[in-house]
Amino acid sequence: MQQRRTAGVAGRGQASPGLRRSTVSAERAAARIVVRKYGGQRRAVIQILQDLQERLRWLAPETLEAVALELKMPPAHVTSVATFYKSFSLAPRGRHICTVCMGTACHVRGGATVLEHFERKLGLRAGQTSPDREVTLERVNCLGACALAPLAVIDGRYHGQMNESKADKVLQPILRAGGPAPDAGSGPEDGEAL
């Protein structure tokens, strides 16, 4: 799930002509802005990586290196943090993010079958991104919306009581944009972004 935060500093920085003219890389410029937002504090490295991932969709090796330079800490430390926590993606993620919840409540109501259906439908395994970088399929341990089980989240929209035919409907716009047309009819999206 993607969070939409109003990180004012980060937003303004993107258009800063001063940074664009300078010789630093794009990653370094982005890292500099976010690090500054947290006052250059090393303890904020997790938050800094989160903000950067939100802007860049994933954490490239160059981004991790830039954060290490900006925070003046060993690159190994930044990498160790980035590889430990699950919410960091060290591979490019797609334009659309599909997340299937694998919480216990979802599990007893058939979450595993839902995930398999998503995998078949998208032609991806959980954790993979389509080669055209359109879609990423992810699994999550629990989103705490257990009453909606089984649950899938598509680009931040929650879709509860998921089943095969509902999955076909919610995936249709994504599949239409990126690949072969699915065989199910279209339907209204019932989720709302949080």
Add this chain to the structure above:
Amino acid sequence: MKTARTHLLVCAGTGCVSCGAFALKDALVAEIARRGIQDEALVVTTGCNGFCERGPILLVHPDGVFYQRLSPADVPLLVEEHLIKGRPVPRLMYVPPEGGLPVPKMADIEFFKHQRLIVLRNRGRIDPEKIEEYIAYDGYEGAAKALERMTPEEIVAEVSAAGLRGRGGAGFPTGRKWDLCRREPGSPKYLICNGDEGDPGAFMDRSVLEADPHAILEGMIIGAKAIGAARGFVYIRDEYPLAVSRIGIALRQAREMGLLGRDILGTGFDFDLEIVRGAGAFVSGEETALIASIEGQRAYPRQRPPYPAQSGLWGRPTVINNVETWANVPSIIRRGAAWFSSLGTETSKGTKIFSLVGKINNTGLVEVPMGIRLRDIVYAIGGGIPKGRDFKAVQIGGPSGGCIPKELLDLPIDYESLTQAGAMMGSGGMIVMDEDTCMVDIALYFLRFTQEESCGKCSPCRIGTRQMAEILARITAGEGSLEDLEKLGTLAATVKRGSLCGLGQTAPNPVLSTLRHFRDEYLAHIVDRVCPAGVCKSLITFTIDPEKCVGCLLCLKACPVHAISGERKKVHVIDPDVCIKCGACLNACPAKVRAVIKRAGDRAGASREGAAAPKDA
């Protein structure tokens, strides 16, 4: 503040929002404006009501009328009938699962009737994004009392006398923890709110953070005075964006009102809070691991003692409590220890929030007095099991907990009795399971979870959970042996004894408790090669009864792998070599035909016909 004749309280918890609460709110606002009664009827968004199954929910105040599963299309009728003509609309009300008449009032609905709200007292009645509404319901009164009229010793004594115990799982007495920290000479001291609710199936912390964020802030202000801390952290998992946003708003408003920051309420006491977002690691719910995470490290737990109360964040004395624990504190200070300890059992005082999910009619969040019987939660509040199935077990305490079988339904729920039964209070996730849930599959589910979430620091946990998961996978595939059960027992004991933190120490619990209460299911998988619940895919087959099949093509179209052949009006056949056993055909087959048969057991002789589930609505 504007006063209106009636308030329309729209639930804006995650559950309701995802089924269209904001669209409902917009429709209400528009319709009310169209009818020109905007000065009489005010639409308010509130935190989670807990009855997420029935979302979107609307409560009409002061009538107390409860509407459920609303859509924007219902709004014109509702406004016309209820608000203008004063006639509540039965069609949009809650009808008990067993049938009967619609129940108009929230207070009369079984789901709400048996609850006792302390932590969730403001749920569904205040707008969590407005501090004024929290204050209007006695908010910050406890903090004012603590800051102005109580010494740190008195606060600690009050919390101790109340008998409050940690709501995050282990149940350590909160007062004793605070006292330990208060007596430590080191400074500065820190406070942490643990909102890294990683237990799959538990969402009470999310709900409290979303529905009543100021209660947590107030609890922490009181705690800060008790131990002498000037800074605190609210650690929230990243999967809860709404909670992060609501706590952020609450912090800003509290600062503006002088309830956080320097010289709070003119008492000369300074305290401020900061949000730290988690990054998706289950182990960071462990207190020492969480501290490492705030410090910007990998969330590795470390040896205790020293306890965080002695040496925590940056080596300083630190009190770390769970969200629900903090949210209990304001009421204890405001209403006194005697009032709080009058609720509950000898050793477990107050209330506990449980998330009641899984195979249960009334899914949602319930706050009940400690000592309540499990039966009352499942049947009185939860409304029993859907589709008339049989209750099998309740899984309590997530990956650290265990399963409570039918025979123990009259067990009073408190810390001690749950531990005795092989489960654990944990954070309070209650997953109800019926006869269609396979207990071996559940044990495997949890072991895969802990194996994946093990941080890898100590080998018993890292390797032991993996071995246990592999054995369980073998059993569910119908390839287990009786020896495997012994091996599971040995591994469980080793992992429990040899692991450093709570994750490893409790990881074998789901296996041990299912082995204890459901050994016959393990034996069925191993000896008979049958999954009695019809869940384990290697042990089930799907066939079509040629006598019953009407050749409607529905299952054929539903099959995702095209394993079904047939034509209109001709009997369909499933190719067992292609079938992936997803059950789509079973769901697609019309209820009055029921030609698709799920058989448990890989051999025809040992098969047991599984009842076809009614077609999904």
